[in-house]
Amino acid sequence: MxxxxxxxxxxxxxxxxxxxxxxxxxxxxxxxxxxxxxxxxxxxxxxxxxxxxxxxxxxxxxxxxxxxxxxxxxxxxxxxxxxxxxxxxxxxxxxxxxxxxxxxxxxxxxxxxxTVPIDTTKVKKFPIKGIKGEPYQLDDFKQYIWWAVIALALVALLLYFFVFKKKKEKQEEVIIPLLAPYEEAMQKLEELDKKLLWQNNQVKKYYSELTDIIRGYIERELHVPALESTTDELIDILQDFNNIKSIETTKETIEKLKGLLQESDLVKFAKSKPLSHEIEEDRKDAKYIIDHLKPKKQVEEDNVE
CATH class of the missing domain: 2.60.40.10 (Immunoglobulins)
Structure with missing residues (x-):
């Protein structure tokens, strides 16, 4: 078993x-x-x-x-x-x-x-060859390339200083005389009218350019940072100037400026849409403000003339 x-x-x-x-x-x-x-x-x-x-x-x-x-x-x-x-x-x-x-x-x-066996008795012998140089590569010419670049740069500098720069100095500079602040503002108002912005539903852009013209005039004429100031800051500055009699204007002119700037702020930031006759009235106020807002010196000179 x-x-x-x-x-x-x-x-x-x-x-x-x-x-x-x-x-x-x-x-x-x-x-x-x-x-x-x-x-x-x-x-x-x-x-x-x-x-x-x-x-x-x-x-x-x-x-x-x-x-x-x-x-x-x-x-x-x-x-x-x-x-x-x-x-x-x-x-x-x-x-x-x-x-x-x-x-x-x-x-x-x-x-x-x-290894493969070699029968040296049957191998043909050749004379020893001379040393064969390696072919030239880009690295062999790098130092010469750098020297060539430096030489060309020096030549270019000499040409610039002794030829082109002298010619440039001899050329008469065309200086475009700046317009007086009042004349510049009047010219810009006329250009703004020709654009027909508010007539083509570009009310916001119209008020922005209109107030920039007034602010630019005030900044150049009265030497205050009108373009960078808020509406309240600019009105306070002008009221202070008016109180110390450093500018020749009226309270009515400052009030018109305040109203125009506030209207512009409403159009730009509150999407207000003034009517056509209101826009035309603001345009008239802009010219009125520029006509009646001048430094005291200029007013005195205008009276002497």
Missing amino acids: KYKLLYICLFLASLTFAQQPQVKVEVDTSNIRIGEQFQYKISVDATENVIIPKLENLKGLEVIDSLKIDTIKNKLVQKYILTGFDSGAFHIPRQQIFIRNQVYLTDSLLINVT
Whole structure:
């Protein structure tokens, strides 16, 4: 009875062993000369859930090509083309093959790489040649290029200072005389009228340019920062000037200016839309303000004349 059980166990073990997939490696030659190629083949007795990684840890040998995996009679065959460029004996180490999430190791193989023998008796001898110089490259001329750039820059500077600059100095400068503040303001008002801004529904732009003309006139004529001041700040400055009699104007003029500036602020920031007759009245007030807002000196000179 004991022998029967032993035979049964051995039979089952042999069946289990027979079902295990086999991994085999082979080369078409184990002896090559430097630079010659040989084939390394891995065969696996399975086709499903098989992973053949890339060749690793090759020392002294190189992979020239990795061929496509073939399926031959329920086997997977992976072929590689290898070579070696150093003489010596080199091992192709054991490779890991994964089959159904289990690791199988291949055998390692020894490859002998030999040098090509040379028959020196049949080699034709030639005289020793002279030293051949290397071809010139851009780096060889870098220092000369920099010197050339510096020289050209110096020449350009000399030409500029001694030729072009002197010619420029000889040319007469055309100076356009500035208009007097009053004349400039009147001219700008006429140009503004020609633009027909408010007539074309550009009321905001019209008031912005109209008040800029008045502020620019006040800044030039009275030497105050009218363009940068708020409405209240500018009115306070003019009232102070009027109180100390440093300008020649009236309270009515300052009130007209205040009303015009406030109307402009409403148009620009509160989207107010004045009527046509109101816009025309503001235009008249603008000219009135410029006519009746002058420094005291100028008024006295005008009276003397």
